[in-house]
Amino acid sequence: MIFRKLALASLGAALGATVAFADTTIRVLHVNDNTAAVDLWNKIARDFEAQNKGVKVDIQYLENEAFKAKLPTLLQSEERPSIIYSWGGGVMRAQAKAGFLDDITAEAAPWANTLSATAAKAFQVDGKTVGIPFETGEVGFFYNKKLMDKAGVKAEDIKSWDDFLAAVKKIKAAGITPLVVGAGEKWPIHFYYSYLVMRIGGASALADAAAGKNGGFKGAPFVEAGVRLRELAALEPFQAGYIGTTHTQAEGMFGDGKGAMELMGEWLLDSQASNAADGKGQPIDNIGLLSFPLVPGGKGVATDILGGINGWLVTKNAPKEATAFLKFFSQDKYQRQVAAKGYYIPVVSGTETAIQNPVVKQIANQLAASTYHQNFFDQDLGPSVGRVVNDISAAVAAGEMKPEAAAAAIQDAWDQQ
Amino acid sequence: MATTLASSVETSRRPGGRGWLTILIFLPPALLLFTIFVAMPMGEAAWYSFYNWNGYGRPENFIGLKNYASLIGNHAFTQALLNNFLIIAVSLAIQLPLALGVALIVSKKIRGAVAFRMIFFLPYILADVAAGLIWRFVYDGDYGLVSGMTSLIGAQPVFLLADKNWAFSAVLVVIVWKYFGFHMMLYVAGLQSLDKALLEAAEIDGANAVQRFRHITLPLLGPMIRLSIFFSVVGALQLFDMIVPLTGGGPFDTTNTMVSYLYFFGITRMRVGFGSAVGVVLFLFCVTFALGYRRFFMRDD
Structure with missing residues (x-):
């Protein structure tokens, strides 16, 4: 019972x-x-x-x-x-x-x-x-302190685009790869283009272009950003074959100490370790963070941040x-x-x-x-325009596309959507 | 019992009667499945292709033929189309002769022939995505086999997949490597079903090996070769899942096929209308080829 x-x-x-x-x-x-x-x-x-x-x-x-x-x-x-x-x-x-x-x-x-x-x-x-x-989050230049020391470059002193270019040359002369980037997936290199647009055109550049002001995406900040990106890439600062490298490979290279700097989001601190050959990567006290340099004559300030x-x-x-x-x-x-x-x-x-x-x-x-905090361009603009920004960033860096044509391609994609 | 048997015999003699019943019972399920899973999606794709639509909500922004118009002269699409034709050309000019040559060797009763057949067939069994990833490592400029070989002779490491002039050639090598085993198997099957008596008769008549191949083996293998060409062309048009892990269509959109173009420019960019237009174009290519080829070349098979 x-x-x-x-x-x-x-x-x-x-x-x-x-x-x-x-x-x-x-x-x-x-x-x-x-x-x-x-x-x-x-x-x-x-x-x-x-x-x-x-x-x-x-x-x-x-x-x-x-x-x-x-x-x-x-x-x-x-x-x-x-x-x-x-x-x-x-x-x-x-x-x-x-x-x-x-x-x-x-x-x-x-x-x-x-x-x-x-x-x-x-x-x-x-x-x-x-x-x-x-x-x-924030995208910035994460750097390997030891490699920067070895090349005799003081990251704290890099304030302007010219300082940055000089540092890149110096690091390269020391036999070290100045920058690693996973341009095979394109979005890692679009960070360069985005920051350049922000530094040149200031906080309102993207919103103005979207609203069709100042020539839209064909406007000066978007063309000049391409010119500056090509100026940097012409120094051959990236690792060999960067156009085919994936972002995880590039993060692993940074973790392995094969490059002095990487422009990436904050997740790099984890992924450089998990993708490193030894699974440990660079210890945190060997990693520094450098804000994207200011472009002379640009409207942006150092406290304008790109990030997700x-x-x-x-x-x-x-x-x-x-x-x-x-x-x-x-x-x-x-x-x-x-x-x-x-x-x-x-x-x-x-x-x-x-x-x-x-x-x-x-x-x-x-x-x-x-x-000013700017969301990733490729997310903010939506996939159809955002992926074009990614494409042109890789193409302009490699010298496959002229900056004017690149800016026009973004405008075309914007008009088509 | 006897009556039913008699009546069934009777009905089977009358065409029409029992035939209609069969159609009535067996056609609707098949027709329904075909309509839902084949005809309707194709019709929908054709409909979407007239809209500027991102996949959300209902397509409302009708733009007529603009999606198709923007394909004409589109650099990346033209390249993808050209790549598809290159794959077909390489398949026909290199892959199939290679497959036939290897098949002639491994179909003989020599020691280890079966083992070699297995080895040559292995790449085909491998998933396309896995093959793409493996070859990505092979071509890697830092750790890959190819760079290892060039550094042995003291040359600079090469980054084939990052070089827009070489990337697609590298992809073609992988395609031949991956699929020739399948065609080899087709030919082995064809060769084994040949009537040996004909070859022996020719040999007795004094035909040499080349003549026997040219005048007996090749003609008798005809149906198999035509089938293999068919598979190879349709496969080339549909090639997709190896491209994505291997190159992602890059560098600078030089290694896309039509399907990977559809994926990268239609789906990942949420341009569903545009992607549908690419799909329709691809569909027209496939159908034209399939029907035309079967009509003119495979008529007798």
Whole structure:
């Protein structure tokens, strides 16, 4: 008798539990392959579930290219994830325009001020909040201190483009590869072009071009950026065969100490180690960070920063708990952990004090003091124009394309989209 | 029992009657599958190709033939098209004769023939993506086999895949290496089914090896050669998954095929309408070739 009662009770409990758990499921789709960071995300999800009975958070991973290729179809189905990973920019605007994103302005307003203002703004479309950023970053010249010393170059003294060119010549004369770049995938070399546009045209250059002002993308900053890039590339500062090198190969070369500098995002600090031949790469105290030099006569300042801003978008008809989860996710205590462990640079204000890594700390401080933060050009302009910027950056550097033709190609792509 | 048997015999004698039933039962499922998975996607692609559409929402921005017009004179597309024809040319001029030559050797009953057949066939079994990655390492200027060889003779390391003049030749080598084994197998099968009596008769009549090959083996192998050409051309037109890991279409879009062009310029750039136009062009090439070839060359096979 007792057994039967127990069995019934447990059956009832099991049924009850299933019903309770099946109430709402928030499905999150991301591309982060840093498993330690994702472990923390899963822990946040479990904590959220514990506090919100009947809500289940399912965090799923998809490889970067697969994610980008599948998303348009996925968003059109009824099975769309509630929350998706995003780089902001043109793709996000296209998704918003097609009506696949929820306007979460009202839900996010009470706590949006805990986030960095620049980052929060990157996830607004026409003044409406469609997503919540969680990560920010900076592209800069990471350099190998020992190699710079060996060549007799002081990184701190490099302020202008001419200083930079002189340093490149000096490093090359010392028999060291001055710069490594994974131009085979093109986007690594588009950082050069982007920064040159920002340094020459200033903070408004990209927005003005998009609005068709000052000659659009055919305007002076875009042509001169090409001229400067070719000027640098003509010194043959890159590793041999750079036009076919992948970004992971280039990061490995930096880790192996085969190049003095690499213009890359903050993730290089991890990837130079994981892609190095010995799996360790350069120790952190041998790595320095140099801001992109100023171009004489340019409107940009040294505190204008190029870098990625990543966040979460809430999709159309997502359960209302999705935004609540993002609020829960963006809590100081979790993002402080992210900072302390060095998974990425969180955008929750004040968490940067928890950062341990000295170079990451330097980046965070620069980001906090930045006068202008520009999202990656290829993300901001959207894939159809962005990939053209990537293409022309490689072609101009290699002398395959004239700077004027390159600027015109961007304008053509812009007009066609 | 007896009646049903009798009636079935009776119906089978009447054409029309039982035939219609068969069609009624067996055609709809096949037709449905064909419509859903073949005809409709093709029709949709053709429809999308008239729009400037990024894949989100419904295509609304109708631009007529502009997607097709922008293909004409497009440098990267012309290069991709040219590359496809180069692959076909190399397949026909180098790969197939090589495959036939090797097949003639390994189809003989000599020691180790089966082992050699396996070895030559191995690259074909390998996944295209894996082959692309392997050859990327072979061609690598820092660690690769090719550079190792050039440095042995004291030359500078070469970066074939980063050199726009050599990259596609390097790709062609991989293509021949990868697929000749498949054609060799076709020819081996063809050679083994030849009527040996004919060859023996010719030998008795005093025909030498060249004459026997020219006048007996080659004509009898005709159907197999035509089939192999067919596979080789269609395969060349569809080549994609080896290009992506090997070169990614670079440097400067010199190693794209039409399909990789479609992928890099249509899909990754979210220009679904434009990509569809490329797809339609590719489809027309394939269909024209397939129908034309079967009509004129494979009529008797």
